[in-house]
Amino acid sequence: MITAQLDGILPVNPSPELTERKWWDYFTFNTDHKVIGIQYLVTSFLFYLVGGALATAVRKELSTPEVDFVSRELYNSLFTMHATVMIFLWIVPAANGAFGNFLLPLMIGARDMAFPRLNAIAFWLIPPGGILLMSSFLVGAPASGWTSYPPLSLMNGKWGELIWILSLLILGTSSILGAVNFITTLLLMRRPGIGLNNMPLFCWAMLSSSALVLISTPVLAGALILLCFDLIGGTSFFNPTGGGDPIVYQHMFWFYSHPAVYIMILPVFGLVSEILPVHARKPIFGYQAIAYSSLAISFLGLIVWAHHMFTSGVPGWLRMFFMVATMVIAVPTGIKVFSWVATVWGGKLRLNSGMLFAMGFVSMFVIGGLSGVMLASAPFDIHVHDTYFVVAHLHYVLFGGSVFGLYAAIYHWFPKMTGRMINETWGKVHFVLTLVGFNLCFLPMHKVGLAGMPRRVAEYDPQFAAINLICSIGAYLLAVSTIPFVINAVYSWVRGPKAGANPWNAISPEWQTLSPPPIENYLGEPPFVPDPYDYGKDYNPGKRPMSQVKAADLWR
């Protein structure tokens, strides 16, 4: 019988010195990383529902080939805002801000992040940025796609575009401030004995993601500021009528926005690497490989941006360079996928909701990754660029990947965050509805893209009508699938059964404390967990024979 032993770590009756969190703290400017993490999570999830409503409206229009639900102008605003909200107000803050904040100090044995006040400021930029963005609907929401290419973006409504630019500048700033905190904390605040090579893999993922945020987000800010000058200042950086070049905008925009997709997926890779071992009761397979592959993806992610511009104004030799670099990214990503499969292989799988979503993540992400390798091939991309093939690919990696992974993480850490268990039966219902709805919606899109349907259109060739109807039904199913989850999460948070410190019997440090953790995170010294994936062996953190303790364990 091998389970994590908590004797000698936690008091049976928590001493009154360990302070408990009051519920109203979650609505204030609070510097506790756990509060900030939950604030990020709830806020971003609310914006996910907004983005999902926008998507449902888009799919309603697309259920018939004619324009019969909304006007063409509004339709263009709907998909523009859908993407903008999902990227900047759901996935980036949830994957980085929510889980990064909640988990990192617990995982490295720190009491909080390096800059707690900066952390709170970073979160509190999100609600105003989000509200500002949504307010653009009052003046004519932007309608040039989330990519906002000039000259079109300079010609649609000025106010909507201006609001879009300003809100992205605010949200980008939030992201940068968070990254500063994560990197500093990870590099300087690990508990004695936790080196870079035995910290949990989510920490590696956050290092890699935060490096990308720091390097690439300022370039987006530059692009947006120049666009703003063109929009309201009469300049011509990107306006050909004044001698400007629209292609320069594309380069600057994608220099951020390609790394952005890795910012959206790397933390989720890390979360999945944490979840699978716990419920498979096996160590993560290939720790070193997964850790370094995160860094490799981070670096490579910075030199592939022009694969979004294969049909634009870029010389052929440059396309070849970006093609090869993009193809190469498949290698570290493949390493992760195979390692995850090897992790569950031979284990003793507990198929709870978190595990189902985590395995579903691997499954769906592989499909998105394969279509991604196809898109990397420049001559093939010429045919499918700006078609529904790309829409299918991006949703397989962002929904099948990031969203599935975020759901897995929510189910897995729900007990730790709230101190209660979420209902398993409804979690499984949620999983099945999501899996079916998602594939029904996005799998057929590969076909219509290849057959000739472009993206960002309210009306389309009637030959695509049947498939689009299927996609829309899948979308409605996805919309419905969120209902059991929301009800389950809210109800369980308030009245679910108490969870206890370690309902999953996990080894990772965050489970070696109360649920929810006290404000100080740990009683006394944070526990020393030399190997967070040490399943399959005797494990007793309180007592280790001296022969197994190395000098490096005791000193940094």
Place this chain on the structure above:
Amino acid sequence: MNIPTNIATLIVGVLVTLISFWVGQHHGLLPVAASVNAPLIDGLFDTMITLSVGLFLLVQGALIFALFKFRKPKDDETDGPPWKENLPLEILWTGIPAIIVLGLSVYSFEVYSSIGGLEQLAMQAHHHSMKGAAIAAPLNSTNQSSPTEPRLATIGFTAPANVKGTGVTVDVTGLQYAWIFNYPDSGITSGELHLPLGQDVQLKIKAMDVLHAFWVPQFRLKQDAIPGRETELWFKPTVIGTYPIVCAELCGSFHGAMRSQVIIEPQSDYDAWVQQQLADSTPSDHPTIASAGQSQSVETRLAPRLAEMGISELTLAQVHPHHDG
């Protein structure tokens, strides 16, 4: 029946390979290939589908197999085995994908080069190094301005060096929300693109206002129309038919409606179309195409039809104020 693991794995491997190849050849996902370069792209896509199906089956198969085979047994709360690494296996699954993507990169490079994607580089290098050397006529005509002028995206099958002054050149203009085709050689302007079968085609693409993109799925060719600069597509159509021209870059509210057609027809039909276009646009005292009533006034022409249309002469006079001719 206890099949040894080796045999079972072998059978699975064979099945996966066979299924992958079959799907790669029979997926039917692409429309007809109607230009010389299209089958090259399709071959590349077939290969990528084969590889993807194989990898998909392997990974999904392993996951689904694990989902059932390695479920936690009832009443067993123990851990699984402490496997942390296996260097040969990890090298294998790093090396094989690396070889695959390298292979795909080389294959893609070859295809891209065959369809003329690197021609720009070759042309400019050639031009630089051999000043005064004879270059095929279309090169001269398109290279009037200095070689450093950014003329980008020369993609097509027939590389300019092969074109011996034959072929069709069309100036394509994209604007919100239509495509306009000018044939500089004959002076024709049309809303549809007519092309003769089997001739090299050069499209010189411009945008009047915002970004558009010229896309014919059946040619597997797409090129952004960029305001402020000219882009090009070179190709040779191979199958007679009428294919959609789809705008593939968001250009405003009617982006979805911005379509035209390209009609590939036999040389004789194409020549007839050219003649017809010329005739239609040339005013003449002796119209070669009888246009009944061209010299009659609108009222005279419509008089016999008024009863059918349900309009009185008074209404017609109000709607169409009389003027000469």
